Amino acid sequence: MVKICCIGAGYVGGPTMAVIALKCPSIEVAVVDISVSRINAWNSDELPIYEPGLDEVVKQCRGKNLFFSTNVEKHVSEADIIFVSVNTPTKTRGLGAGKAADLTYWESAARMIADVSKSDKIVVEKSTVPVKTAEAIEKILSHNSKGIKYQILSNPEFLAEGTAIEDLFKPDRVLIGGRDTPGGQKAIHALRDVYAHWVPQDRIICTNLWSAELSKLAANAFLAQRISSVNAMSALCEATGANVTQVSHAVGRDTRIGPKFLNASVGFGGSCFQKDILNLVYICECNGLTEVANYWKQVIKVNDYQKSRFVNRVVSSMFNTVSGKKIAILGFAFKKDTGDTRETPAIDVCKGLLGDKANLSIYDPQVTMDQIQKDLSMNKFDWDHPIHLQPMSPTTVKQVSVAWDAYEAAKDAHGLCILTEWDEFRALDYQKIFNSMQKPAFVFDGRNIVDVKKLREIGFIVYSIGKPLDSWLKDMPAMA
Numbered sequence: 430m431v432k433i434c435c436i437g438a439g440y441v442g443g444p445t446m447a448v449i450a451l452k453c454p455s456i457e458v459a460v461v462d463i464s465v466s467r468i469n470a471w472n473s474d475e476l477p478i479y480e481p482g483l484d485e486v487v488k489q490c491r492g493k494n495l496f497f498s499t500n501v502e503k504h505v506s507e508a509d510i511i512f513v514s515v516n517t518p519t520k521t522r523g524l525g526a527g528k529a530a531d532l533t534y535w536e537s538a539a540r541m542i543a544d545v546s547k548s549d550k551i552v553v554e555k556s557t558v559p560v561k562t563a564e565a566i567e568k569i570l571s572h573n574s575k576g577i578k579y580q581i582l583s584n585p586e587f588l589a590e591g592t593a594i595e596d597l598f599k600p601d602r603v604l605i606g607g608r609d610t611p612g613g614q615k616a617i618h619a620l621r622d623v624y625a626h627w628v629p630q631d632r633i634i635c636t637n638l639w640s641a642e643l644s645k646l647a648a649n650a651f652l653a654q655r656i657s658s659v660n661a662m663s664a665l666c667e668a669t670g671a672n673v674t675q676v677s678h679a680v681g682r683d684t685r686i687g688p689k690f691l692n693a694s695v696g697f698g699g700s701c702f703q704k705d706i707l708n709l710v711y712i713c714e715c716n717g718l719t720e721v722a723n724y725w726k727q728v729i730k731v732n733d734y735q736k737s738r739f740v741n742r743v744v745s746s747m748f749n750t751v752s753g754k755k756i757a758i759l760g761f762a763f764k765k766d767t768g769d770t771r772e773t774p775a776i777d778v779c780k781g782l783l784g785d786k787a788n789l790s791i792y793d794p795q796v797t798m799d800q801i802q803k804d805l806s807m808n809k810f811d812w813d814h815p816i817h818l819q820p821m822s823p824t825t826v827k828q829v830s831v832a833w834d835a836y837e838a839a840k841d842a843h844g845l846c847i848l849t850e851w852d853e854f855r856a857l858d859y860q861k862i863f864n865s866m867q868k869p870a871f872v873f874d875g876r877n878i879v880d881v882k883k884l885r886e887i888g889f890i891v892y893s894i895g896k897p898l899d900s901w902l903k904d905m906p907a908m909a
């Protein structure tokens with residue numbers, strides 16, 4: 430029986446391995462992690478991450494051919510194929526700080542593999558890594574090899590949170606990069622055989638190592654760039670009276686451009702877009718490609734601009750101050766159908782409003798009070814380290830409370846900001862909300878989900894990203 434071990438039981442390792450176990454009953458899959466609480470959660474009825482369809486997949490295989498364990502060394506030493514899906518955060522100190530990927534967790538995983546292995550292994554990069562990481566890993570493994578042969582493959586993951594199971598069941602493509610040597614090709618075939626259990630052959634792309642590593646960074650950069658492009662247009666729409674939804678629709682009907690990923694928003698979030706672009710920028714700079722680095726940097730700058738533009742709209746609309754005012758925040762996760770808050774635009778928006786002394790009442794159907802408090806008190810980039818999975822002494826940001834539902838959050842508020850596009854926010858009784866709020870009552874829709882016309886009829890002053898401005902806002906500058 431082929432044995433697979435995955436180091437890192439996170440958003441990628443957990444769902445990916447669960448799907449491999451489901452689709453390949455003849456393979457034994459162990460997912461290991463240094464975080465005891467995470468592994469305990471994977472072995473319980475309450476999984477550590479919320480992902481539609483994940484519970485069913487895990488329930489079908491757990492205890493049969495899918496195991497979650499903290500016994501990292503045992504499972505690594507027994508495995509034929511080892512996936513490494515650990516954190517690759519942005520460095521916060523030293524060379525490349527604020528841009529380069531911190532490979533501490535990767536390096537320690539590689540050293541541990543070298544220490545405990547007693548048979549030949551295929552080591553698969555599942556984490557998103559800088560180009561040429563495979564070369565560094567090869568060096569670590571081969572310098573400690575004790576005669577054991579290692580083949581390194583790059584097999585980046587393209588799943589998106591909220592649709593992870595769907596994406597894993599029907600991937601647009603599976604990408605496998607390996608060495609162009611007989612050993613490298615044999616390893617590529619072995620991994621291809623795993624995916625071939627359910628992925629059509631023509632969707633499995635095989636390349637060299639560096640193309641696979643770079644394609645992952647490139648794909649995320651292209652996706653983020655689309656959002657920054659449409660968000661840049663949203664500012665221009667507000668200045669000119671155009672409607673960004675109509676512009677996106679018209680642009681996206683061009684089959685060369687396509688309709689997906691053109692929703693204007695308060696900004697993109699999530700654990701990877703910013704991190705991976707910063708990483709790409711750093712790689713460009715290291716290769717002397719300043720113009721290319723600056724090009725990609727702009728995607729992040731526009732994203733930051735979009736978030737601060739939103740905060741400025743809120744503050745300037747409300748007589749240039751939110752000091753002491755209750756503002757309801759609907760949605761804290763970085764997108765709907767996930768409880769993940771990593772790099773969510775809600776953090777920057779909330780911090781911006783807190784900076785102007787607002788009182789925030791936050792509601793998100795999937796995010797806990799502890800998580801919100803942690804996010805609002807943590808330094809930038811600190812979240813991407815395993816230490817933050819440990820329970821910590823509670824921190825409280827005064828001025829922030831967490832509500833049980835949207836109505837409670839909105840009661841007595843001066844303004845309401847929609848920061849995540851949860852379906853339930855579309856179906857709220859906005860008349861009831863209006864009646865319970867201070868007047869004038871403001872709605873700032875950072876996801877373009879409300880019916881602006883209907884809300885204005887109720888009496889709200891409405892700002893919706895990239896939509897023709899309310900007369901209240903018309904004379905105010907786009908960037909106050």
Ligand SMILES: NC(=O)C1=CN([C@@H]2O[C@H](COP(=O)(O)OP(=O)(O)OC[C@H]3O[C@@H](n4cnc5c(N)ncnc54)[C@H](O)[C@@H]3O)[C@@H](O)[C@H]2O)C=CC1
Pocket residue numbers: 436437438439440441442461462463464467501514515516517534535537538555556557558586587588589590700701815818
């Ligand atoms: N979250 C996502 O949707 C996607 C993430 N990725 C990439 O996948 C990688 C992992 O991301 P996530 O799963 O989101 O991160 P995560 O933080 O959810 O999971 C990483 C896990 O690795 C564990 N870990 C770290 N060092 C370890 C070690 N030496 N031994 C054992 N366990 C260790 C941590 O405790 C943590 O549970 C990152 O490189 C990310 O860029 C790629 C595609 C999608």
Ligand SMILES: O=C(O)[C@H]1O[C@H](OP(=O)(O)OP(=O)(O)OC[C@H]2O[C@@H](n3ccc(=O)[nH]c3=O)[C@H](O)[C@@H]2O)[C@H](O)[C@@H](O)[C@@H]1O
Pocket residue numbers: 557586587588589590591649652656689690691692693694695696697698699700701702763764765
């Ligand atoms: O490497 C990764 O981590 C993953 O990053 C993204 O997946 P994810 O971050 O989970 O979610 P997306 O659906 O891409 O959304 C990212 C952010 O962009 C925002 N977004 C998305 C689409 C859009 O049109 N407008 C927009 O503002 C979302 O609200 C969210 O904040 C990519 O879509 C995945 O292919 C990739 O594997």
